[in-house]
Amino acid sequence: MNRKDGTAKVTGTATYGAEHQIAGLVHGYLITANIASGKIVSINTETALKSPGVIKIITHENRPSIAEPTNNFMDSKIYEARLPLSDNQIHYGGQIIGLVVAETFEQARHAAHLVEVEYSSQPPDIDPEQVEFSDAPSMFGEDMTFKKGEFETGDLSDAMDQADIHITATYTTATELQAPMEPHAIIAHWEGNNALTVYEPSQWVVGSQQTYAELFDLSKEQVRIITPFIGGGFGSKAFPWSHAILCVAVARELQRPLKVVLSRRQMTANAGHRSQTEQTLSIGVKNDGTLLAIDHLAKSFTSPVDVFTEPCTGITPAMYRADNLRTRQELAVFNVGVPTFMRAPGENPGLWALESAMDELAWALDIDPVELRLKNETHQHQQKNLPFSAKAFSECLRVGVKEFGWFQEPRQVRSMSRDGQQIGWGMSASTFPALRGMATVTVRLLADGSAEVLTSANDMGTGCYTIVAGTASEILQLPVEQIQVKIGDSSLPNGGMAGGSQMTATLVPAVMSACQEVLKQAQKSTAIEALEYLKTSGQEAIEGTASSSPGEEGQKWAFQSWGAHFCEVSVDEEIARLRVKRWLSVMNVGRVMNPKTAASQVRGAIIMGIGHALMENCDFDPYLGLPTVYDLATYHYATHADVPRIEVIFVGEPDYNFNPAGVRGLGEIGITGVSAAIANAVYHATGKRIRDLPMTPDKLM
Ligand code: MOS
Known part of the structure; x- marks a missing residue:
């Protein structure tokens, strides 16, 4: 399906907040x-x-x-x-x-x-070397402590002693703006x-x-x-x-x-930003590539007027199996506005560090990086102690290897060049947890043969209008053009939140149930038959309302989406110009509601990831503490000229343990791992390991 709100947006008839008269x-x-x-x-x-x-x-x-x-x-x-x-x-x-x-x-x-x-x-506090860090407090209350990013299992120092190889490295990211x-x-x-x-x-x-x-x-x-x-919105x-x-x-x-x-x-x-981060990873591994121990410490910065921790380490116990794990989050206060959620908060910088470190390990072990990941896949969320539902991470990797044409032989640094430029290939894993909330939806089948779907949910560019209409069209068996979607109004039934990539998984089951409720009331199996009933009964509309919310499934399963990125970069070493030339992502997100808008979502996230990797940086003046960027000319993000053709492939099965639609959501996963895939490709191209984002030309010199 094409985007249902696309025409309104490109013709200027879509009314945004400030445009109401x-x-x-x-x-x-x-x-x-x-x-x-x-x-x-x-x-x-x-x-x-x-x-x-x-x-x-x-x-x-x-x-x-x-x-x-x-x-x-x-x-x-x-x-x-x-x-x-x-x-x-x-x-x-x-x-x-x-x-x-x-x-x-x-x-x-x-x-x-x-x-x-x-x-x-x-003098403002703005220098990471001059401020004091302490253990990050939990932001979500005590019952959601895993978001705090503190976890320990096994015996770390013992395991590090047993390791054949260990690496310790520190990775940083810059302050970033959501910049919608x-x-x-x-x-x-x-x-x-x-x-x-x-x-x-x-x-x-x-x-x-x-x-x-x-x-x-x-x-x-x-x-x-x-x-x-x-x-x-991107969280802001x-x-x-x-x-x-x-x-x-x-x-x-x-x-x-x-x-x-x-x-x-x-x-x-x-209007928010993503805090700069500094992460130190120590990983111990056996010569055959088996991970023994991962120690992950993340530092971020909050504002004097609120507490927000960029939860980088939350992802680590979910990603690879290691019997000895420790994650910690520390926080310091800067004189800056309030940092907040920005697309894949925590997961994005977290995977930047972890997936860069995995590549460093693969080189140290002389093992293919895909092989290293396959070898250490975990089928258990090690912090929640629950098995993953409908996980197809290994399929993401295998399909990616085949479709990208990944290395058949051991890779060599600086082994590829074209037109006087160094060429490199890099890959990384991608992941984001699947969340779901409660939603209520009303569906009205009208005598003119159209149907209305009413819910307070919203579409921030994600494709919500489209998948809601598509779902109603499928169940009522009406053409999608005849479905009117009314959202973005708190006077409508509670449609939940567009955050944490949960809107689709929250809303679609409720849309399905409300449509079924309409058919049930007419005692028919399609809207066409129900319309006959409507005509003879003389009613104005048949209305069905239904709610849908998570049950006990979260106590049996860990729900998480998975993916793998493969990319090619070129580096012109004379002028330190880095270009991303080719991109393939393979995603496992449960059921894909609409391939066109789904791939679009993933592409958008990859493009945002390219910005995060190559240029996004909100610096603060070290003396005055004022941001040195202030518009879309000084805050650089990826434009069309920075973006190659991006191929997106979906694999795996619907996740029916998660909800009756089998859908997990995909707003954020696409950005995770992108910067690591690029840095890993830069290392292959040049032999230079970049651990500080963004990868501006000065760092490539
Ligand atoms: Mo998102 S950062 O949960 O809008």
């Missing part, structure tokens, strides 16, 4: 701090208030009242625990210190620059003090609904979140950010619809 709308522009640590001594708004069109200026001195939300992952959640404008303290560069409201955007922006702020500043195409934006529209409508990109509409309700002392029913389209649009909370608060005071759109520069500090 509301009568009487006024505009807010943020005032942000240009120091990274210290406090505001004085803030003078006199001149700005006299500027044309200005309606109001809010700072910490006249901050609106906002209630503390529960702020956990189950009920409500805000990205930054410190409520906006709490006091005069500055914790990071670009922190929001005020909001100017004016009749037009330009008037608000102009006035924001007339506000005079006097600071007292101190659609900037963060919100329109808050109050009708009186008890009815709030929010137009804002949200990966979790019912979560946002509850969160705004708590922040503004409302019942859930008094809040409506509308988000039919999202221009990319799951919960309300400070700018949005402030916008809603000020809109209530003014009793006027208020729009706040972040500039790219403002997004750098106020």
